[in-house]
Amino acid sequence: xxxxxxxxxxxxxxxxxxxxxxxxxxxxxxxxxxxxxxxxxxxxxxxxxxxxxxxxxxxxxxxxxxxxxxxxxxxxxxxxxxxxxxxxxxxxxxxxxxxxxxxxxxxxxxxxxxxxxxxxxxxxxxxxxxxxxxxxxxxxxxxxxxxxxxxxxxxxxxxxxxxxxxxxxxxxxxxxxxxxxxxxxxxxxxxxxxxxxxxxxxxxxxxxxxxxxxxxxxxxxxxxxxxxxxxxxxxxxxxxxxxxxxxxxxxxxxxxxxxxxxxxxxxxxxxxxxxxxxxxxxxxxxxxxxxxxxxxxxxxxxxxxxxxxxxxxxxxxxxxxxxxxxxxxxxxxxxxxxxxxxxxxxxxxxxxxxxxxxxxxxxxxxxxxxxxxxxxxxxxxxxxxxxxxxxxxxxxxxxxxxxxxxxxxxxxxxxxxxxxxxxxxxxxxxxxxxxxxxxxxxxxxxxxxxxxxxxxxxxxxxxxxxxxxxxxxxxxxxxxxx
Numbered sequence: 071x072x073x074x075x076x077x078x079x080x081x082x083x084x085x086x087x088x089x090x091x092x093x094x095x096x097x098x099x100x101x102x103x104x105x106x107x108x109x110x111x112x113x114x115x116x117x118x119x120x121x122x123x124x125x126x127x128x129x130x131x132x133x134x135x136x137x138x139x140x141x142x143x144x145x146x147x148x149x150x151x152x153x154x155x156x157x158x159x160x161x162x163x164x165x166x167x168x169x170x171x172x173x174x175x176x177x178x179x180x181x182x183x184x185x186x187x188x189x190x191x192x193x194x195x196x197x198x199x200x201x202x203x204x205x206x207x208x209x210x211x212x213x214x215x216x217x218x219x220x221x222x223x224x225x226x227x228x229x230x231x232x233x234x235x236x237x238x239x240x241x242x243x244x245x246x247x248x249x250x251x252x253x254x255x256x257x258x259x260x261x262x263x264x265x266x267x268x269x270x271x272x273x274x275x276x277x278x279x280x281x282x283x284x285x286x287x288x289x290x291x292x293x294x295x296x297x298x299x300x301x302x303x304x305x306x307x308x309x310x311x312x313x314x315x316x317x318x319x320x321x322x323x324x325x326x327x328x329x330x331x332x333x334x335x336x337x338x339x340x341x342x343x344x345x346x347x348x349x350x351x352x353x354x355x356x357x358x359x360x361x362x363x364x365x366x367x368x369x370x371x372x373x374x375x376x377x378x379x380x381x382x383x384x385x386x387x388x389x390x391x392x393x394x395x396x397x398x399x400x401x402x403x404x405x406x407x408x409x410x411x412x413x414x415x416x417x418x419x420x421x422x423x424x425x426x427x428x429x430x431x432x433x434x435x436x437x438x439x440x441x442x443x444x445x446x447x448x449x450x451x452x453x454x455x456x457x458x459x460x461x462x463x464x465x466x467x468x469x470x471x472x473x474x475x476x477x478x479x480x481x482x483x484x485x486x487x488x489x490x491x492x493x494x495x496x497x498x499x500x501x502x503x504x505x506x507x508x509x510x511x512x513x514x515x516x517x518x519x520x521x522x523x524x525x526x527x528x529x530x531x532x533x534x535x536x537x538x539x540x541x542x543x544x545x546x547x548x549x550x551x552x
Contacts, residue, residue, distance in 0.1 A: 071095065071096065071097045072095075072096050072097070072117045072118065072187060073096075073097050073098075073099075073114065073115065073116045073117050073118075074091055074096050074097070074098045074099075074116060074117065074118045074119070074120065074183070075098070075099050075100075075101065075107060075110055075111060075114075075116040075118070075119045075120070076088060076091075076098055076099070076100045076101070076119075076120045077100075077101045077102075077103075077104060077107035077119065077120070077121040077122060077125065077133065078100070078102070078120070078121075078122040078125075078149065079102050079103065079122065079124075079125050079126045080122070081102060082387070082388060083122075083174075084100040084102065085100070086240055086241065086244060086246075086388075087120065087174070087179070088100055089243075089244060090176050090179075090240070090243065091179075091180070091183075093243070094180050096183070099114070099116075103125060103126060103127045103128075104121075104125045104127050104128040104129075104132065104133040105127050105128070107119075107121065107133065108133065108136050108137070108140070111137060111140055111141075111144075112140055115141075116144070117145065117187060118144075118145045118146075118147065118183050118186055118187065119137060119144060119145070119146045119147070120147050120149055120179075120183075121133050121134065121137075121146060121147070121148055121149065122148075122149050122150065123148050123149065123150035123161070124150065130148045130150070130161060130166075131160070131161060131164060134146055134148065134161060134164055134165060134166055135164065135165075138164075138165045142165075145167045145183075145186035145187065146165065146166050146167055147166065147167055147168050147169070147170060147182055147183065147186065148161045148166045148168075148169045148170075149170055149171075149174070150169070150171060167182075167186045167189075168182050168185070168186065170182055174236060174240060175236050175239060175240075176239055176240055176243075177239075226398060226400075226401035226404060226405070227400055227401060227404065228397075228398040228399070228400035228401045229400075230393040230397055230398055231393075231398050231400075231401055234261075234390065234392060234393065237390050238261065238264055238265055238268065238390070239268065241265065241388045241390070242264070242265045242266075242267075242268035242269050243268065243269060243270065244269075244388075245359055246387040246388045247340070247359070247360050247361065247362070247384065247385045247386075247387045247388070248262075248265065248361045248362070248385075248387070248388045248389065248390060249362055249363070249364065249368060249385050249386055249388075249389040249390070250262060250361065250362070250363040250364075250389075250390050250392060251363070251364060251365070251367070251389065251390070251391045251392065252363070252365060252391065252392030252393075252394070252440075253365055253394050253440055254365055254439070254440065254442070255439045255440035255441055255442030255443055256392040256393070256394055256395070256440045256441060257392060257440070257441045257442075258323060258363035258392060259278050259321060259323060259363070260441075261390065261392055262276075262278065262319070262321040262361045262363065263276055263278075263321075265319070265361060266318070266319040266321075266359075266361075269319065269359070271317065271318050271319055271359060274315075274316075274317040274318030274319070275314060275315050275316075275317070275318035275319075276315075276318055276319050276321070277311055277314060277315040277318065277319070277320050277321065278321040278323065279292070279293075279311055279320070279321065279322055279323065280323045280324060281322055281323060281324045281325050281326075281327045281328050282323070282324040282327045282525065284327070284328070286329050289328060289329055289332045290331070290332050290335060290348050291304075291308065291310070291348045292310065292311060293310050293311050293312060293332065293335075293336070294310040294311075294312055294313075294335065294339075294345050294346070294347055294348060295307070295308050295309050295310030295312075295313055295347040295348065295350075296308050296310075296347050296348035296349050296350070297347050297348070297349045297350045299349065300347075300348050300349020300350070301348070301349065304348075304349065307347075308347075310345075310347065312339060312345060312356045312358055313354070313356070315356075315358050316356050316357060316358060317357055317358070318358065318359070319358070319359045319360075319361060320358045320359070320360050320361070321361045321362070321363070322360065322361070322362045322363070323362075323363045324363065324364060324365070325362040325363065325364055325368075325385075326364050326366050326368060326371050326376060326377050330378065333377065333378045333381050334378065334381075336381060337378065337380055337381045337384060339356065339358075340360060340381075340384050340385075341384065343355060343356055343357060344356070360385070362385050368382050368385070368386075369382065394437070394440055395437040395440045395441055395444060396436050396437050399433060402432050402433055402444075403429065403432070403433075405441065405444060406424060406429075406432055406444070406448060407423070409444065409445050409448040409449070410423065410424075410448055410452065410460075413448055413449055413452035413453075414452070416449075416452075417452055417453065419452065419455075419457075420457075421452055421455055421457070421458070421459070421460060422458055422459050423459050423460070424459055424460045425459050425460065425461045425462065427461070427462050428459075428460055428461060428462055428465065431462060431465065431469050431470060432444075432469075435468075435469050438517065438518075447465065447466060447469065448460075450464070450466070451464040451465060509541065510541075512531075513527070513531065513538065513541060516530050516531055
């Protein structure tokens with residue numbers, strides 16, 4: 071069995087890499103500092119060393135130099151989060167076999183390791199930039215083909231999407247709890263499902279729960295079940311979500327909304343894999359992987375006393391931040407075609423695509439509602455388009471109207487957009503239109519302030535969420551019919 075030494079000051083990265091490589095038939099040891107890694111290397115013969123470039127006590131060049139002094143034939147692969155071609159050339163001139171960048175693609179790591187082992191056996195190691203580095207940079211040059219998509223999951227080609235997918239591939243095969251951060255509509259549930267489908271639990275249940283919809287009184291019953299007579303209305307025994315999801319994956323969206331007493335019970339379930347039904351006295355066992363999501367920073371939430379600190383640390387075995395759509399412009403056309411394909415199937419149509427003007431509007435719109443908004447826009451446009459390509463006439467006003475919060479590149483309303491707004495207000499009827507415009511801008515300013523979290527915006531405006539939606543829709547309808 072081939073021996074691999076992993077030197078990285080990121081404990082999570084070491085553990086994830088070690089587990090993955092163990093499953094691939096390698097034996098691994100880990101060190102969290104360069105100094106300790108060198109000691110291990112002196113004590114034991116390793117076939118390959120994976121070394122992070124930036125360590126706490128020394129950098130990758132220093133470690134590489136010392137490793138080569140001990141064993142000039144060692145296969146050393148440098149890992150770094152900094153995609154610097156000069157650095158890659160430097161370390162390879164100093165004797166590194168190859169160079170790969172974080173976030174890592176697991177299969178790519180194995181490919182580079184096997185290549186190093188093969189060339190070590192052949193006695194003629196070659197010096198080329200790593201395939202993962204070439205792949206990452208190949209997207210910009212157009213040398214990569216468009217990625218495939220399946221189900222609800224679309225891979226994308228932007229650097230941030232590629233990095234996101236790499237993290238999913240890395241953590242999915244483990245049993246780690248994962249916190250998914252992202253604005254509303256970025257696809258946190260889709261990402262959670264992708265993790266489940268790439269895990270060893272893929273043939274077991276995947277259950278998604280919106281914690282924001284659970285009432286304070288019944289949250290415990292929904293999650294853990296209850297026994298007959300435990301409270302008024304409990305006429306029969308009830309299975310909880312943990313019981314239904316046993317063996318699979320449970321995704322808790324907006325987990326910060328759970329009451330603190332339910333959080334305490336949840337902590338015990340995660341720590342001990344046991345729980346009691348509401349009103350019950352019998353311990354039940356469960357084997358569920360828990361993924362959670364929040365558009366709030368849970369670390370800030372526990373500091374403010376709204377979330378249990380111990381529960382946060384239990385969940386935070388690995389965290390993933392999902393970038394908003396406005397930061398993934400390279401993916402917009404791919405997502406547009408992906409959603410249109412699904413709309414064609416849903417509506418039994420054969421729409422051919424989008425007019426050039428529509429593509430430009432998509433690329434310059436800020437997408438405050440992210441992928442959820444994008445999907446709904448295309449579903450609406452697909453419904454209104456009978457044949458051929460989708461044109462701008464079937465797009466919502468906020469995309470074609472040019473209001474201030476939609477501008478992707480500037481915070482200032484340009485003259486052309488201002489003229490459009492003034493024209494529409496006039497058509498709507500003087501003061502009535504101006505009043506509606508002022509109300510709309512107030513709502514949009516608040517939405518922007520709370521990062522487009524509609525629940526928070528409604529609370530700040532002292533209205534309920536339904537009223538907020540109705541006001542936005544009324545404004546759009548008025549503009550459409552004016």
